[in-house]
Amino acid sequence: MAQSFPDYSFTRTGLYGEVTRRAVLVAWRFSGTHAGTGRRVEFHGDDRLELGEDGLITAYRCLYDNSFVVKQIKGRTAGA
Numbered sequence: 501m502a503q504s505f506p507d508y509s510f511t512r513t514g515l516y517g518e519v520t521r522r523a524v525l526v527a528w529r530f531s532g533t534h535a536g537t538g539r540r541v542e543f544h545g546d547d548r549l550e551l552g553e554d555g556l557i558t559a560y561r562c563l564y565d566n567s568f569v570v571k572q573i574k575g576r577t578a579g580a
Contacts, residue, residue, distance in 0.1 A: 501563065504533065504534060504535055504536070504537065505532030505533060505534060506532075506533070506535055506553065507532055507533050508530065508531070508532030509529055509530070509531050509532060510528055511528060511529045511530075511531075512527070513527045513528055513529050513544065514525060514526070514527035514546075514568070515527070519525075520549070522550060522551040522552070522553075523548065523549065523550050523551070524551070525546055525549075526546060526547045526549075526550050527544070527545075527546045527549070528544065528545060528546065528547070529542070529543075529544045530542065530543055530544070530545070530564075532556050534572075534573050536547070536573075537573055537574075537575070539572060539573055539575055540572070541569060541572045541573060542572070543564055543568055543569050543572070544562075544564065545562065545563050545564025545565075546562075546563055547560070547561070547562050547563075548560070548561045548562075548563065556570045
């Protein structure tokens with residue numbers, strides 16, 4: 501990450517928990533300048549974690565729109 505986006509920044513935008521499902525969702529925003537193209541990239545996503553009875557992570561998912569990121573790196577607008 502640091503090589504591709506040397507000035508990258510992750511900002512947590514939300515933290516949500518559900519006790520009955522033992523689940524946590526962390527919403528975030530990423531921004532950075534792509535080293536190879538010099539283009540600015542900004543997108544949001546979330547990390548979803550499920551916890552077992554022992555409190556350890558049993559499942560993890562990171563969700564974001566990768567095609568949106570690639571379009572920004574290639575210099576295409578969202579509608580292109």
